[in-house]
Amino acid sequence: MPDGGTGIGAAVKRVEDKRFLTGRGTYTDDINRPGQTYAYILRSPQAHAKIDRIDTSAAASAPGVLAVFTGADMQVGSLPCGWQVHSKDGSPMHEPPHPPLAQGKVRCVGDQVAVVIAETYAQAKDAAEKIVVDYTPLPAVVDMNKALAGGTLVHDEIGTNLCYDWEIGDEGQIDEAFAKAAHVTKIDIVNNRLIPNAMEPRAAVGEYDRATGEYTLYTTSQNPHVIRLLMGAFVLSIPEHKLRVVAPDVGGGFGSKIYHYAEEAIVTWASSRVGRPIKWTAERSESFMSDAHGRDHITHAQLAMDSEGKFLALKVETKANMGAYLSTFASCVPTYLYATLLAGVYTTPLIYCNVKAIFTNTVPVDAYRGAGRPEATYLIERLVDRAAREIGLSQVEIRRRNFIPADAFPYQTPVALQYDSGNYTATLDAALKAADADGFAARKAASEAKGKRRGLGFSTYLEACGIAPSAVVGSLGARAGLYESAEVRVHPTGSVTVFTGAHSHGQGHETTFAQLVSEKLGLPMDNIEISHGDTNKVQFGMGTYGSRSLAVGGEAIVKALDKIIAKAKKIAAHVMEASEADIEFKDGNFTVAGTDKSMAFGEVALTAYVPHNFPHQELEPGLDEKAFYDPLNFTFPGGCHIAEVEVDPDTGVVKVERMTAVDDVGRVINPMIVAGQIHGGLAQGIGQALLEGCVYNEDGQLVTGSYMDYTMPRADNLPSFSVGTESTLCAHNSLGVKGCGEVGAIGSPPAVINAVVDALWDLGVRDMPMPANPQTVWKTIQSARPAAAAE
Amino acid sequence: MPTVTMTVNGKKVSGEVEARTLLVQFLRENLHLTGTHVGCDTSQCGACVVHVNGDSAKSCTMLAVQADGADVVTIEGLANGDELHPMQAAFKEHHGLQCGFCTPGMVMSAVDLVKKNPKATEHEIREWLEGNICRCTGYHNIVKAIQHAQQTM
Amino acid sequence: MYAFDYHKPSSVADAVSALKGADDGKFVAGGQTLIPTLKQRLAQPSDLIDLGGIAELNGIAVSGDTVTVGAMTRHAAVAGSADVAGAIPALAALAGGIGDPQVRNRGTIGGSIANNDPAADYPAACLGLGATIKTSAREVSADDFFTGLFETDLAEDEIIVSVSFPKAEKAAYVKFDNPASRYALVGVFVAKTAGGVRVAVTGAGQDGVFRVPEMEQALAANWSPDAVAGIAVDPGTLNSDIHASAEYRSHLITVMAKRAVAAAG
Known part of the structure; x- marks a missing residue:
């Protein structure tokens, strides 16, 4: 590591901060192209309706209007789904078309019906009010059980609302185990639907160059190359070499900016019709009804145990809401990112899970921070909490009895995954200490003296990230490989630009990735630039999601750096007239072993570009290397989250008094950034547990359509967090890194709800739905009181 | 169209705007000061907070014509040349930002807080931030940054 | 937001005549409710008459057993007023809890009670203290002023001048x-x-x-x-x-x- 500490493990202050702190970031809506026009998208106010007629004539002649397009004009490909899941009978999932502009029918509130392009946004919006759409309303189906029962069909042509009926495990074997169990704990769980709410609303600027036939799309994306591929190949038939996608500074994603959205295709397509660049920026109310939502599962689960509280078998039946259309990765979330996680940190030998994915007249649901893993974790940890209470074990003891031991790795679970490393006892012990669990009883007594209730809740969780080995996901239906690419370009004067296919939208890649370069090449941070987000600059990329940027993208950078060092050694050997095998590289210097001959990295770089006496048959000029890295396995972060809450039984208000997280995220490159990622995840997890919930009414109207009704976590909803890491190294990547982006959101919701249940157990409360907002908690207490009295 | 004249970041500026133009639109579109952001349409997220005559205000909930004659400071006007304002420096030091989108409004709001209540407790800081929503940081490091700036401002 | 014409009179009389001269005019005070409403296109006034330029509507006065708050006085000013805190601490505390700091820096008591949002705070103080509302035309008691959801006893062209609260x-x-x-x-x-x-x-x-x-x-x-x-x-x-x-x-x-x-x- 160079002086000043900028290598692996250093809490380097972020490189990207200065531009953000001075208002000089460049987000998509900050981009203005010459001759730019503005799009307003007319959306369906109906949850489900036939479009009989659209009259755009008055809008088309309104002031400033350049064009109005409807689905009749925009006959293009369907927005594709990237993962094909097969039902248990072997049949492929149903993939109904998802047109960018509605074709004769709307299927959810917010569905795109028409687009107005005008000189100003206000003119486009004014004109859109003049569009007359005649709808024949159809009954809407919002509830998954009703959707399964049939009747109203979201997509008539497939004859069912069941997208797929998938399973993992052997149901017969499981039932035998249940028959022999000493105790069975059952639970019904709803994993509440969430609306991601990255603070930057989605935006897109489409531009067409008539002279070259090239399209450019600036968009709020976590993965510009994926958008180029999906939109270019499947929707608009634009070959990659004629389509540039730029995702500049992006204001948060949390999954919601992975997907290819209709608006991207609309502005790109329309820019060539109008002949001018077109900008679309979502208003927040549009974000609520057009960004893919998250979670939304209903689950019944049973856990079989022996007389000692050892888990024998787990049986899970889940219904997962897909919304009105299949979003880009919707299908894999409740299957391969959920059911394969159901072993958690426990040695449960038999697991069966059935998942029914269901279409409803709601906004499409896809991955949101954690994606599948929070749902699995919530289920397991609520079930374990309940089981402990039923069989009279402490929350700590039941977990210790069932942990996968630290010496059991690699550990093969019954649900496909093989964990490479972990130490769940270590994270539990560290968390118990950090949370001062021993002092809880005294704090509880103090709360009770004030008329409040205090509870302690645990979650010992595991997740799979670093998504993902292409061979594995390919065999499971992914239509993409999930490698990452990198290019390290050493400039003649020794500074370095790294091009990465990962995309930073808050994660601090410009700092963390530069630290990898600093560590490997011995360069100061100032000499290193990280470039991302532009398909014309970066060779290829699969983007950032699933906590993959470091474990996959970082490894690709390391691989390219290793190639740079190997090439540089060749050059150094040539210049210093030594054998390549004798060249050593340390602290930015190449030396010949056993001599005092030495060359600085910068000298080698300059020589690479001034190759006056290179033996060109053996040694190419230049110092620029590319690499693709495909991981060997998922990575498996895990840990222990402990929530301590105080409940006011008079109002139902839950206050998180302490939130402790001890996570195993593998090797930590920048502890400051890792802690920040965990803080943010915890806030979203606490948000899911206590505050956030998307509500549709029976007619399919979105009731929580703005911050007036959708409860975002604010500063005064949250405590300061106690965050620590207790790491084991990932066994299959060179850095030993696992990932930290999602752990906070995955681990925390069950800890919080378990704490609320703990606080209210003596009042007869046995379960608590999310979000445990004041009204819900108060009502739950009211309905529990008679039951408690009867006990 | 009405003409508005105001001082923005110490410079006198004027422009013709429709009466319905919001202050934030005037800043972003007429003056190309794109550091002030729009994160919602219900005046709740605070990404658009600027200072108007010394007080923090939501520039999305104010017409440009209402700011006629006012002294407006945006995030672009906070630093002294290359030297960050102590609040900006504190946000960097304590990792009080991730994606950076809420950051300009958050910083402008925080500066107003420290000016008005230099000794605000953690509880008071969190309450003050009611009008600023951040989705990335969980507020933990924002609070730490503001506490740091209480010492340096 | 729909287009409208904007006026900024400097006296109450001018404001009233500006409204009378408009097809469907509306007064704007601090705008913290009206502007979001306009942004959502839930209202379409032909003219907006900004009361922000009328000096006489601004200020706090304590005299005898009465605290009088000018209609255009910002929530933050009421919350931060030592006079109000000394006379009716509950009123200062209420003002300090309205919305968020930025809303309090712009929002006004007159705007709040004229709008009579069923979830607004100031109407509770007016009714709870038995305040008297002085308008461009008359004085009216809080009991008579609030007449229903978003409804008050104000005439279209009537402007709130001040609100007087008795000490408690x-x-x-x-x-x-x-x-x-x-x-x-x-x-x-x-x-x-x-x-x-x-x-x-x-x-x-x-x-x-x-x-x-x-x-x-x-x-x-x-x-x-x-x-x-x-x-x-x-x-x-x-x-x-x-x-x-x-x-x-x-x-x-x-x-x-x-x-x-x-x-x-």
């Missing part, structure tokens, strides 16, 4: 926030003044802010939290939404009333 022997306002919007889900203002005991509730009523005579009588006889503990407002008269059913609101009114009485001392 005891007073407090306790609010339970809507977790999402942070508006009052239930807010209860209790006061013991020379004119008697008053209990005003905002956030909950189907017709906006209202008084609770049963609680007033109970507190007049016995000023203690216990006195109101057994009194519940009929849920049939209360709002219901995803954040709070009428039953929950009814329960919260009692709890907040108890806490307000305790806070008032």
